[in-house]
Amino acid sequence: MTPRFSAGTRVLVKNDWPEERGPCHIRTPHYLRGRSGQVERVLGAFRNPEDLAFARPAETRVLYHVLFDQPGIFPTDGHTPDKLLVEVFEHWLEAA
Amino acid sequence: MSNPARAESLEQLERLVAALMTKGVVSEAELAAQQASTDRASPEIGARMVARAWLDPAWRAMMLKNGTEAVEALGVSMAGAPPLGVLEDTARRHHVIVCTLCSCYPRAVLGYPPHWYKSFSYRSRVVREPRMVMAEWGSPVPDDIELRVVDSTADYRWMVLPMRPAGTEGWSEDQLAALITRDVLVGVALPKLPA
Numbered sequence: 001m002t003p004r005f006s007a008g009t010r011v012l013v014k015n016d017w018p019e020e021r022g023p024c025h026i027r028t029p030h031y032l033r034g035r036s037g038q039v040e041r042v043l044g045a046f047r048n049p050e051d052l053a054f055a056r057p058a059e060t061r062v063l064y065h066v067l068f069d070q071p072g073i074f075p076t077d078g079h080t081p082d083k084l085l086v087e088v089f090e091h092w093l094e095a096a
Numbered sequence: 097m098s099n100p101a102r103a104e105s106l107e108q109l110e111r112l113v114a115a116l117m118t119k120g121v122v123s124e125a126e127l128a129a130q131q132a133s134t135d136r137a138s139p140e141i142g143a144r145m146v147a148r149a150w151l152d153p154a155w156r157a158m159m160l161k162n163g164t165e166a167v168e169a170l171g172v173s174m175a176g177a178p179p180l181g182v183l184e185d186t187a188r189r190h191h192v193i194v195c196t197l198c199s200c201y202p203r204a205v206l207g208y209p210p211h212w213y214k215s216f217s218y219r220s221r222v223v224r225e226p227r228m229v230m231a232e233w234g235s236p237v238p239d240d241i242e243l244r245v246v247d248s249t250a251d252y253r254w255m256v257l258p259m260r261p262a263g264t265e266g267w268s269e270d271q272l273a274a275l276i277t278r279d280v281l282v283g284v285a286l287p288k289l290p291a
Contacts, residue, residue, distance in 0.1 A: 027197060027249045027250045029196050029247060031223065043251070044179070044251075046251040049251075063251060063252075070223075070226070070245060074223065074224040074225070076224055076225045080227065080243070082226060082242060082243040082245070083242060084244075085191075085245070085247070087247075087248070087249045087250035088249070
């Protein structure tokens with residue numbers, strides 16, 4: 001399985017809210033939807049938990065470690081250089 | 097919301113296990129083996145890995161490249177466990193681990209998670225105000241250090257490889273391992289020399 005993105009690529013997390021459409025199981029935290037970040041590393045490929053959770057046939061999807069600016073998402077700590085590093089599946093990402 | 101009675105939970109668990117066995121999903125032997133390996137796991141495994149990394153550059157490189165392989169090299173089985181990633185602190189960067197969605201925790205190297213790791217307050221606060229959480233717990237992070245909050249949302253489990261504290265030159269692996277607590281491996285504390 002060839003990853004679509006590589007380390008250093010700017011990516012945008014889809015601003016999608018499947019929980020508003022019905023029962024679902026998602027691993028993309030709410031605070032990242034619609035946010036842009038940078039691929040830190042490709043972590044490998046894993047079966048899609050969104051299907052596994054419902055015992056449906058689950059395709060394998062590429063998983064990335066993506067780095068986001070923490071103060072841009074939660075501006076509580078001011079101008080600190082802090083980051084959020086989160087595992088995000090490829091189908092949640094677009095090129096930024 | 098009150099917790100269900102313990103007897104009720106146990107009964108529910110028994111029914112679930114019976115159903116899984118009937119369907120051939122899991123056997124009694126597999127369950128016992130998994131339980132035994134979880135019971136055996138403790139922060140001492142993570143501490144050993146870190147102490148060795150402070151002494152042996154080749155081990156350090158191997159552990160950063162593939163945490164699972166490093167654990168297995170210590171003779172601990174990772175069969176059925178999620179892959180382990182190790183995140184390296186530097187003089188300019190510190191990591192702290194959380195699972196905001198649930199309670200993913202590197203059980204293979206740390207054992208059972210502490211109650212606070214699963215608490216709503218830790219999970220919601222450490223992503224919003226990590227510096228305040230670190231300061232409250234006695235490990236304030238200097239302004240020029242980049243703090244990376246690592247949210248375990250999917251298939252990996254993470255542990256921190258902290259910086260070796262000054263004043264430990266010439267220490268043995270056992271002496272160094274004694275400095276590394278569960279909280280240090282999660283990143284909510286930094287290794288401290290005994291007073």
